[in-house]
Amino acid sequence: MSNNQFKKGELYSFITGKASTAIGRRLQKNFKQDNIEITIEQWSVLYHLWKEDGMSQQELCDATFRDKPSITRLVDNLERIKLVKRNASKEDRRKNLIVLTTEGKELEEKCMQVANNTLNEALHGVTNGQIEIAKEVLQMVYDNLK
Amino acid sequence: MSNNQFKKGELYSFITGKASTAIGRRLQKNFKQDNIEITIEQWSVLYHLWKEDGMSQQELCDATFRDKPSITRLVDNLERIKLVKRNASKEDRRKNLIVLTTEGKELEEKCMQVANNTLNEALHGVTNGQIEIAKEVLQMVYDNLK
DNA sequence: GACATATAGTTGTTTATGCAACTAAACAAA
DNA sequence: TTTGTTTAGTTGCATAAACAACTATATGTC
Numbered sequence: 304m305s306n307n308q309f310k311k312g313e314l315y316s317f318i319t320g321k322a323s324t325a326i327g328r329r330l331q332k333n334f335k336q337d338n339i340e341i342t343i344e345q346w347s348v349l350y351h352l353w354k355e356d357g358m359s360q361q362e363l364c365d366a367t368f369r370d371k372p373s374i375t376r377l378v379d380n381l382e383r384i385k386l387v388k389r390n391a392s393k394e395d396r397r398k399n400l401i402v403l404t405t406e407g408k409e410l411e412e413k414c415m416q417v418a419n420n421t422l423n424e425a426l427h428g429v430t431n432g433q434i435e436i437a438k439e440v441l442q443m444v445y446d447n448l449k
Numbered sequence: 450m451s452n453n454q455f456k457k458g459e460l461y462s463f464i465t466g467k468a469s470t471a472i473g474r475r476l477q478k479n480f481k482q483d484n485i486e487i488t489i490e491q492w493s494v495l496y497h498l499w500k501e502d503g504m505s506q507q508e509l510c511d512a513t514f515r516d517k518p519s520i521t522r523l524v525d526n527l528e529r530i531k532l533v534k535r536n537a538s539k540e541d542r543r544k545n546l547i548v549l550t551t552e553g554k555e556l557e558e559k560c561m562q563v564a565n566n567t568l569n570e571a572l573h574g575v576t577n578g579q580i581e582i583a584k585e586v587l588q589m590v591y592d593n594l595k
Numbered sequence: 596g597a598c599a600t601a602t603a604g605t606t607g608t609t610t611a612t613g614c615a616a617c618t619a620a621a622c623a624a625a
Numbered sequence: 626t627t628t629g630t631t632t633a634g635t636t637g638c639a640t641a642a643a644c645a646a647c648t649a650t651a652t653g654t655c
Contacts, residue, residue: 320472323463323464342641359603371604372604373642375604375606376642380641398604422464433582436582440583441583488643518635520634521634523610523611526610545633
């Protein structure tokens with residue numbers, strides 16, 4: 304089995320995902336440097352709305368790998384800072400459709416630029432081939448635990 | 450540059466580290482199933498104390514990639530549930546040496562077994578070669594952002 | 596139509612994070 | 626020994642996560 308592939312220390316850092324933690328922190332810092340006043344969690348919601356405006360909260364749960372209370376509160380905060388609005392669905396009155404405000408839409412370009420730059424910083428010196436394999440492994444891990 | 454290596458969707462999941470999130474959640478769930486009543490954050494502190502008992506809080510910060518307030522509170526909670534104790538250092542009165550209680554020591558075997566099993570679940574079907582490359586990439590990302 | 600069940604979202608509680616401001620001890624230089 | 630700087634740790638505050646319990650609407654079945 305794959306039991307002996309990892310020494311303890313390596314196991315730990317694989318589990319805790321120090322690399323993704325580091326990317327998240329750097330992205331947050333880069334947002335701040337560009338005077339973008341949102342958290343990376345808020346960004347992860349906006350990111351999906353930029354691709355498809357008017358998603359329901361449940362759809363945002365699935366897209367962001369977060370549970371319903373998390374999305375409720377992220378949307379609360381995004382609404383408070385006026386980047387999104389909750390619109391009650393006319394087809395299904397249980398649903399809220401989350402739509403970007405003008406201000407929310409305007410943030411896309413700036414944010415995506417910062418995100419792309421951050422990823423380039425993070426991947427400096429890593430080859431395309433290595434990235435492909437890393438992505439495959441992370442996807443397999445995710446699928447194994449789904 | 451490495452700007453075109455990622456399509457948007459891939460970029461997102463690389464940044465947010467959904468694989469490591471999934472591992473963390475599964476580990477937490479597996480702890481609970483085995484009636485181990487600790488959080489994965491608490492586990493990450495204990496993990497280092499099991500390797501080297503009596504570390505200072507600052508050393509735990511470095512080892513776990515957490516800041517000082519986080520460690521202060523994790524140690525608070527671990528102390529409250531009686532798994533560790535703060536011992537004032539005699540050489541340097543600013544320092545607390547964090548030592549495992551008997552109960553804290555006894556938890557090691559059970560926890561590490563669960564952690565190993567979780568990792569094996571996560572890596573099912575992933576080859577050693579792929580894992581090596583994934584580890585290299587994650588390490589490079591971490592070093593790039595350090 | 597009435598009742599059971601599933602789905603969408605909210606609220607409460609505990610734990611954790613990130614940042615800034617703070618205290619106290621150690622160290623260094625004059 | 627006084628003064629300034631660095632290091633170790635704590636506290637306050639805002640944001641977020643995980644889980645359980647809850648409300649309200651929709652749907653399926655008899």
